[in-house]
Amino acid sequence: MLKGADQDVNVFKGRINKGTIPGLPRLDPNRTVHATQSIQILRPIPAVSGQGWKLKRRIVAVSENKSGIVLESEHTLVDSNGTPYAKLYTSSFNLGAKGTGEKFTKRIAGAPPGKPIPTDRKPDWVVNDQTTPEQAVLYRLSGDYNGLHIDPSIGEAAGFGGVILHGLSTYGFAARAVLSAVGGNDPSALKYFGVRFTSPVKPGDALETSIWEVGPGPDGTTEVGFVTKNLKTGKIAIGNGVAYVKKIEKSKL
Known part of the structure; x- marks a missing residue:
């Protein structure tokens, strides 16, 4: 997910900090740790994919507590025809980040x-x-x-x-x-x-x-x-x- 289509070293900050998410502060990549991860295989993934494959991403959950902010993303791997092959859910814990300053959770989807x-x-x-x-x-x-x-x-x-x-x-x-x-x-x-x-x-x-x-x-x-x-x-x-x-x-x- 971080490597994308690159064949060389990438800049980590640029990968995860491409601007602020509406309603949330800018998050420090040096204080971000992996919280959860899941993968669901929907179809066998071919060894050679060809052109046009994409990893579609959306934010599906946000929660805040006294320690920081947790973001959960849904990633769907699709081929050039839009056929889904895998679905991934990943969440990151952003240490010390503050949005509203109050404890809350908003979720629209998630892993089983x-x-x-x-x-x-x-x-x-x-x-x-x-x-x-x-x-x-x-x-x-x-x-x-x-x-x-x-x-x-x-x-x-x-x-x-x-x-x-x-x-x-x-x-x-x-x-x-x-x-x-x-x-x-x-x-x-x-x-x-x-x-x-x-x-x-x-x-x-x-x-x-x-x-x-x-x-x-x-x-x-x-x-x-x-x-x-x-x-x-x-x-x-x-x-x-x-x-x-x-x-x-x-x-x-």
């Missing part, structure tokens, strides 16, 4: 809610992963050049104690864990994947994703709930996880 994660039983699957010290440097190649993930001084100023990993990098680890455990490592098995980012991960931290089967999902999928724990801090890094997966049993060979 998941079933509660069971508290009375152990997870059905547990997957462990290890990030690397250069993880944030590598993930920048996706097109997200937010200085928060490369410049320690920006991380210090934002209250994170230095560089933190991109939320979507942690998101990728969690998605791979769910797909490995439930979907037989088949990318086409994953139909929906949504999370809330609850605490930061630093490059080099170890992760543990706990997954519960919570019932049937739409269109013959299985719904799972999950959390990803940062084993270095002991805190939940990803919470409110929900995925719809075509369940594929692992081969016993």
Whole structure:
């Protein structure tokens, strides 16, 4: 979403700060963190897209509290004929931003809610992963050049104690864990994947994703709930996880 059609490094501020949103103040990109992310696959996405594909965006929710402002956007990936292939919802938390100065929420659309994660039983699957010290440097190649993930001084100023990993990098680890455990490592098995980012991960931290089967999902999928724990801090890094997966049993060979 940040890279667009560019083949080179882009300027992060220019990507996310293209003017003010009516009724809201100008938001500081250095004090903006990823809050939630979800993706719904509507049709198989071709490896070669051709010309005319677009990512259509609209703001679907705004909320304000004493800590800042949360913006939620809906992105729809369409081909040259306008046929939708995927729908993404993403929200950003803008630390310290003030609009009305009062607590409020306005919403016109959003990601589907998941079933509660069971508290009375152990997870059905547990997957462990290890990030690397250069993880944030590598993930920048996706097109997200937010200085928060490369410049320690920006991380210090934002209250994170230095560089933190991109939320979507942690998101990728969690998605791979769910797909490995439930979907037989088949990318086409994953139909929906949504999370809330609850605490930061630093490059080099170890992760543990706990997954519960919570019932049937739409269109013959299985719904799972999950959390990803940062084993270095002991805190939940990803919470409110929900995925719809075509369940594929692992081969016993």
